[in-house]
Amino acid sequence: MANVWIIYKRELSAYFGTPIAYVFLAIFVFLSGIFAFYIGNFFEREQADLQAFFQFHPWLYLFLIPALSMRLWAEERRAGTIELLFTLPVTMTEVVLGKFLAAWKFTAIALSLTFPFWITVNYLGDPDNGVILAGYLGSLLMAGAFLAIGSCISALTRNQVIAFVVSGVVCLGFVLSGFPLVLDFVGAVAPPIVVDTVRSFSFLTHFQAISKGVLDAGDVIYFVSLIVFWLFVNAVVIEWRKAG
Amino acid sequence: MIEIRNLTKRFGSLTAVDDVSFDVGRGEVLGFLGPNGAGKSTTMKMVTGFLAPDGGTIRIGGLDVASDPVEVKRWIGYLPEGAPLYGEMTVRAFLRFIAEIRGLRGAEARRRIDSAIEQVSLGTVLEMPIDTLSKGFKRRVGLAQAILHDPHILILDEPTDGLDPNQKHEVRTLIRGMSAEKVIVLSTHILEEVDAVCTRATIIANGRIVSDGTPEELLRRSRMHNALRLGLVVGDAGSAGVVETLKAVPGVALVEVDAQSGNALEVMLFPAGGVPLAGPAGEAARANGWEVTELHVERGRLDDVFRAITVGEGGASHG
Structure with a gap:
């Protein structure tokens, strides 16, 4: 597992090796x-x-996270470094995890740079800081789910623009499936159990609960299992299309 | 050290590598030759564990690449085709990353990095981002990462591609210097390279091995092997007379006139059955009073052999 750390470090420094990192952080805040x-x-x-x-945050992540995740694998494919990487003594799990954690850490940095809001609200009033902490944790978890989807889709192509657009669309699906408009539409044509299933897959449903300070185990498990699932598919995709 | 048995790889309907078997032992430098798309790179990608074969086995130091990929990768230093590198990193940061992931730590890592830097002369560009380097320097960074952990096995896909003649010479010297205690497999388009560094030349075409031997054996298959190039200044005798006279020299099978201007004549004598021709032909010239301006025994031309072998194969498969 030491290799996860080594890959994580390299990947994170790669973000800061280009101006993109600073542009991203500034735009996010x-x-x-x-x-x-x-x-x-x-x-x-x-x-x-x-x-x-x-x-x-779900709407902000919708286009900012794909911008962050698009290069994760597409760039390795384009530059051919994927061959260098997978002929080093590392396992697929180590590489996928290391890269994902670096991107997630980067999002955490972006999120932590919004601390002036926290200071403002504490200066102006007397907020429940536990609720705010839960909100940050939920936002970070949701960002992780967005990132895992983006990472997986980035592995499918060598073109970063395609990775960006497709990730955005897939993430939009996950966000919209909790939208009243979509749920009403589904409710008109399908039984309530289908509506509940669609809603249960939504980022909005799970995130809204957390952002109100309700750190429910179910919501946490939802995001964590989403991350694990997409990273697993990510690894399968790379194994399947390594040479492409 | 490397044992390859019945290796096969297909991409859709294309069989890139078709039932290839060969062994490479310590101290050998195997030159992989073949036209573009012959299967050289694909074979190397499978030996290094990047691609999984569709059939056959690869064993390295007794370990199966398919069942022990991580352990096998520790043994191998690999320069992929085109020397892909993380362009935004500096040379030093990149080599540190490779050292770390190769399990080298502290003083040992520093020693190995310094040694690799020295071996490929990267000292002047250490703090520069790899993206800003010239093609030659990038190739050398690729070589440095391949030799960093002093691997038992070196697999180099076109190690001198894009280098200038001086850099080519340096890389060849480096490879020769390491060849005694390592197993080296390299692919190349440059046939003189095979002659310069390889102890063995394997020609692959359409995914199959079509020739496997020492570069010397390969040269012997050239029609130019032991042919004699003669430059003569003849008196009044016309070129036809000269050719007739030379044909009569014992051991000469064929005489070709390459160039003629006035009394100066350049001819090529092809031997029958590898008989040395320089002595008898020189004597014949003296006996006829011709002045010899050039006398050169050809070793053979790898280009000719390569084309004869690979084009023949290609024609067969297309027909």
Whole structure:
């Protein structure tokens, strides 16, 4: 497992080796501010919490996470370094995990840079910091699920743009399956059990509970198993199409 | 050290490697030759454990690549085709990463990195991002990562591709220097390279081994092998007379006139059954009063042999 750490370190430093990292971090913080203040009415709500901030994270991740995950494998394929990597004495699990953890850590860094919101809300009022912590944890878990999907799809192509677009669409499916509009539509044509199944696959459903401070085991298990599943498929995809 | 049995790999309907078997032992430098798309790189990708074969076995130092991939990869240093590298890393950071993942730590890692840097002369570019380096330097970084852990087995896919003549010479010297205690397999398009560094030349075409022997044996198959190039200044005798006279020399099977200007003549004598021709032909020239301006025994031309073997094969498979 020492190899996971070595690959993780290399991958993380690769993010910071290009200007993309700083652009990403700046945009992430900037957009989460825009969403929270202008669309979420952070001040007008006059509530000492970060609901206005967290509720837009699924939408923010929808296009920012695919931008982060698109190069994970597509770039290895394009540059041919995938051959270098898999002729080193490492296992598939170590590489997939190392790369995923590096991307996840990067998201964690981006998320932690939003600390001014936390400071603001603590300065203006007396929020429940436990709820806020749960919100951050839930957001990070959800980001992990987005990333695992993005990583898997990035493994299918050597073209980063394709990886970006397809990941965005798949993630959109996971977000929208909890949207009232979609659920109403499904409810009109299918029995309630189908509606519940569709809703249970949604990021929104699980994230909303966590962001309200309810760190339910079921929601955590949902995101963790989603991550494990997509990373497993990721490994299968690479094994299957290594040479492509 | 490397035992390959009935190795087969298919890509869709194309059989890239078709029932290939060969062994390579310590101290051998095996040159893998063949036209583009012959299956050289695919074979190397399977030996290094990157691609899984569709049939056959590869054993390295007694271990099966399919069942012990990680252990086998520890033994091998590999330069993939085109020397892919992480371009955003500096040379030093990249070599550190390789050392770490090869399990080298602390002073040992530093010693091995320094030694690899010295062997391929990378000292001047250590702090530069790999993306900014010239093709020659990139290739050398690729070589450095392959030899970093002092592997028992070196697999080099076109190690001198894109290098200038001086750099080619350096890399060949490096390979020769390591050849005694290692098993080296390299692929190349450059036939002189086989002659310069390989102890054995294996020609592969359409996924099959079509020739396997020492470079010397390969040269012997050339029609130019032991042929004699003669430059002569003849008196009044016309070229036809000269050819007739030379044909009469014992051991000469065929005489070809390559060039003629005035009284100067360049002819090629082909031997019958490997008889040395330089002595008798020189004597014949002296006896006729011709001035000899050039006398050169050809060793044979690998290009000719290579084309004869691979084009013949290709024609057969297309027909």
